[in-house]
Amino acid sequence: MSAVWRASRAAVKRRRLQTFVIGLVVLCSTTTILLGLGLLAAASAPFDNAFAQQRGAHTVATFDASKVSSARLAATARRPGVEAAAGPFGQAVLEMPEDWLWMPAGSLSVVGRAEPDGPVDRIHLLEGRWATAPGEIVINWPIAGTPGRDTLGTELRPRGGPALTVVGFATSMSKTAGGWVSPEQMERLRPATRQMLYRFSDAATERELRAGLSTATARLPADSLVTAQTYLALKRAFAAQADAYVPFMTLFGVLGLLISVLIVGNVVSGAVVSGHRHIGVLKALGFTPNQVMAVYLTMVSVPAVIGCVLGTLIGNAATGPILRVAFAGIDTGGAEIGTSWWPSVLSLAGMPALVVVTALIPSVRAHRLPAAQAITAGSSPRTGRGLRVQRRLGGTRLPRAVSLGLGRPFARPGRSLLTMAAIVLGVTTVTLTTGLTSTLLAFVDDDGATRVRVEAAGGSTVGGDTARRLSDRQTEQRLRSLPGADRVTVRGLTRVSLAGHTEPVYANFYRGDTRDLAPHVVDGHWPDRAGQAAAGPAFLDQHGLSVGDRITVLLNGRQTPVTIVGRLSDGNAKALDSNWQTLRRLDSSFQAAEYTVRLTQGADVRKYVDAVRAADPALRPSVLRPDNTVATTVVGFSSVFTVLLTVVASLGVFNTVLLDIRERRRDLGMLKSIGMTPRQVMTMTMSSVAALGVVGGLLGIPLGIVAHRLVVDHVGVIVFPEFTKQVWHLPQLAALMLAGVTIAALGALIPARSAARLTIAKVLHNE
Amino acid sequence: MTTVPDNHPSRTVVRLDDVRKEYGDATALDGVRLEIRAGEAVAVMGPSGCGKSTLLNMVAGLDRPTSGTVQVHGQDLGALNETGLALFRRRHIGMIFQFFNLIDDLPALDNVALAAQLIGTSARQARRRALELLDELGVADRKDTYPAALSGGERQRVAVARALMNRPALLLADEPTGALDSRSGEQVMDLLIDLNQIGQTLLIVTHDPHLATRCASRLIEVADGRVARESAVEAAV
Ligand SMILES: Nc1ncnc2c1ncn2[C@@H]1O[C@H](COP(=O)(O)OP(=O)(O)O)[C@@H](O)[C@H]1O
């Protein structure tokens, strides 16, 4: 083995550049793949782990207390298919005032439970203790961390309810309640509903969960079940944002993998082909065919392993910030978002294996090569179509340096195809990114108008001590009448409950000019009548709703039925949009605190803002910038990937050109000896890849267009309106054509220059 | 023949003054002085590694001396940059190598035509002239054959044709018969003698004294990078 090792080391030393290229290609690809895998892992693993630890409820069912007794509910635990059950627990809704534990006013769903443990939904106590006596409450804290021990003992004063002291903070992956009190306290609150928590033996799909629940509740009165929330919906909510990134991360990962395979294959087979003489010498020295193969495999494995390890390190380092963005604002509960270990293991084992397998094919060729042929390789007679093409090119009017270059790819068709494939994938990536960027920009849709947001002190969004001088209605009127105002949209934001759902949601109630909002409806229409609402796909998904469904919205002890009439292109997973007429049915005295003013073209923004301040010091105007975090993130990620993959594709070209020049040193020397100028050498080398670049562009652009379509159709949390998907224009496509040529030129430039500078005497001397 | 340029007999074509060439610590040429006049046939001889090829490369402008000056056709090569050297070579110098250095992917005719095409001659014209040359060198029937299928002698004739394409003032040959069997070697030598007879200036490197005395009018013996001896050859053929 030591002879093999020594020969491999010598081979690596002689091919420093090639070794470096292999290492770099593997590094870039590993980083790309790791980012994709890391995100995929984070999208499900943390939830699953925490859910399993807490024996989360597969289904949280809410029953009407007036229609079914506790005893009958308890009996459902013994129905077939029920693996475990907990409850029934009394459930009531408290109306919390403004600023309770820094949260806005709204409904809080509380459940009466004697203890946090049990067969289902083992609530994880974060701070303090469980509520055991009346007047005590444990608050569900769904985001990372806790508000701290100091907060324990805070007294909460819900409207129309008893005062409750916070004795603990806890978290439940099943999101069974916003707070928990003792069963005695619950009975005093007179619960209108009761909660049952089930785990089913078959719980993989929504369908199985529905079947499980209907079997369990088969003997109960038909209308006693108010609502059911499944863990699958929670899991979707958990990964909602990450899911948005998964389709394109996966696509980029696959593209990265393909490019690496191609380039590693190309680099390695190039090493074997250009090493024919070397192989012959090894065999003449007495190396067995297997040893020769081992030398070549070792030669590529060393840089591959180094590249893979470095790529894994960089990938893991980069995953952290990306996960933070992807999971920003998500209720993580007991789940810890972090980097999983399996993508690293997979890439550390998989990438070198992939490289070795790729290297195996050309190495087998080295294995078979007879020593004599290997030593004389290069002067074997050549035939075929490639030669005819070169001949024909020689007769054209093109400058000879160009036609010589254009003929090169035909001399080594296999290698040229691999190189071209790498360019194709590179162009596909660039096209995909361009498309995504255009789509997102069209989606974010800046109409060019300046908007001013005016927030009123004392409203739900801005705390402050300045009292409002103008009422809500007066404010709206004043904002409209100030010079420069074009449209005014008023928003009332509040937390409401949906009957049957423990978690409160936000509701935006709009009035005024809602024309700007309507284009975001992709399905149905904007809710312009009382009792109508619209929401984004994430919200609808997680609440199991679709357009046409009816829900009951509760606020301050009042409730009103609402029909979902529209699906928005995107939107908060926890918010629905409705109108002022609907709000009036729930709260007739609600004062809006947020106004968005669209200014007329050319209006003086400063003047308007000053006028608003003068009108009422309690109003806080600010010039609005469109919120496009998702757009920025997607464009940012895509750009990073594009740069990585373009570099990798260019490296592929670089390697090809390098090999080609190595093999043709003698030809180059001769061409120079008959008077080929350095510039002509450059021209020749560059045109040898330019053709590949052009063809790569022609093939890569359509592929990129298809990939773009795939991605925009599958980003879960955003439904892109059709017009935002049609982003391709002729000038842009023409520019993309340049991408292939650019990748080719970038890769070829350095070796072409070195070829142009090659000292002929040296080449001829080394023959 | 149509290949010979307007060489005036008494004109100096090559002048080397105190040329030194070092490769790292090794000295390949050590103060070489040499003058070649138009129409001369000069043979450079010496053992392997003595600096013959290096000398030839200096004259061709393929490499630059560490010190000293090289003048060819009245041009100081030291004053030219890489591009200038290339342009100079394509106008005034033809080269033949021991291993022919033909391009494997091109048939004989295109290999020869290449030299003219590089300076912008149209493909048609270049091929026409290449065919004339191949014809004169007796390998016209092999014009469509690829180098790998040519015999050594044929390959060298094609290489000579290529060297003559642009009517060079000076034809350089580095061991032109070194890779040939003796019969083919003789034929290539005869060819070079014929060329010299009609006025082509020749500088030939060889370590075969028989060939050297046969084709050259002057012998230069090199040893350890120095000109050890210069002698005139009595009667060439
Ligand atoms: N490009 C080069 N790099 C390093 N050494 C060289 C180079 N070219 C020639 N030499 C050295 O210079 C000396 C003369 O070489 P060369 O001119 O090729 O000899 P010859 O042609 O007479 O056999 C030798 O020792 C050779 O090793």
Ligand SMILES: [Mg+2]
């Ligand atoms: Mg030599």
